[in-house]
Amino acid sequence: MTEETRATDPAGMIAQLEALLTVEELDRDLYRGARQPEGRGRVFGGQVIAQALMAAARSADPERVPHSLHAYFMRAGDEQIPIIYRVNRDHDGGSFSTRRVVAFQRGEPILNMAASFQKLEQGLSHQFPMPDVPPPEALPSEAEERLKVAPQVPEKFREFFVRPRPFEIRHASPWSPLEAEPQEPVQHVWFKTVAPVSGGPEMHRAMLAWASDMHLLGTTMRPHGLSWTQPGVQTASLDHALWFHGDVRVDEWLLYSTDAPWSGRGRGFNRGMIFTREGRLVASVAQEGLMRKR
Structure with missing residues (x-):
């Protein structure tokens, strides 16, 4: 076969x-x-x-x-x-x-x-407001930014680094594909699928679950100026929690707003909120990940 x-x-x-x-x-x-x-x-x-x-x-x-x-x-x-x-x-x-x-x-x-x-069921309702960030149309795609620096990436990582991905990503906060300088442990990232999704609501929720594992460990590495492309950096997700607050379509722009309040003892803790373009909070995320510099 x-x-x-x-x-x-x-x-x-x-x-x-x-x-x-x-x-x-x-x-x-x-x-x-x-x-x-x-x-x-x-x-x-x-x-x-x-x-x-x-x-x-x-x-x-x-x-x-x-x-x-x-x-x-x-x-x-x-x-x-x-x-x-x-x-x-x-x-x-x-x-x-x-x-x-x-x-x-x-x-x-x-x-x-x-x-x-x-x-x-119906119930009492409130939510945090969406961060004020530039719209996705005003931002370059992550794929374009990766291609610019691909020659600087170690050869063993290069094919994976520039591989086409099913989600289009646009960073609305300061970001570099190689993340060599310390940054605030906060990120705002627009994302959506690169083509329409034919499945029903259950498929959109599953794809949101897929996408919710992106960018969290990257957020906790930002204050340390680290990237997974650097020698000696070891990362892995340890646990992951996701709460669905409402209906969602992943083939329309969503904003993933993440922060990392703490890291230590070889671990980093991350949180995230996912908003529709109209500002509706549709999901919240929390994750702890392994983060080691050998």
Whole structure:
């Protein structure tokens, strides 16, 4: 069987991402998540979270939508093989349903996740305002900025550094692809998929879960002037929490506003808020990551 080639055109990349996140049912509450086309490295944490969320959602009443998930990464995933997801139906109450998901590769768990689903209801409402930042049209794309400095990137990282990605990124705060100077531990980043998403609300939520793992560790490295392209820098996500506040479309511009209040003991703590272009807060994120300078 010929290995599927990784798409590089916008529509192809989004079609492949949708296929990647559409888990296959093997048995009741047992699912298989596809591997990345041409996968050779460590699985991106956002992929495992998104596939686990899709598996958990398959066991919940369609009228109940996910409002939160909490995940722990235990082992690095391998892009060369699929991931198996086992769902446990812990609780179905009058308004909420709770699920636990364990992701496996080669018989060993790589992620534990708890997710909660709610039957939608009306309630008291408030939110933080969106930061005042330039609109995405006024900013260069991250892909363009990466190409400018690609010759300075170590050769072993260069192909990955400039690889086309399924999300278009535009930085609304001071940023350099190589991050050599200390900066405030705050970032504001516009993002959206590079082509329309054909799936329904569950696919948009899964893709948001995928994207929520971007930029957090980068934020906590900013005050130290570090980048993952520098020699001796070791980073990895340790845990990840995501709260969904409302409906979202990932093929429309979203602002990811992140900060990192603390780092120490080989770890960095990060927070994020995701806003629509109109200023509606649709998700909040928290993550702690491994951060070592050897």
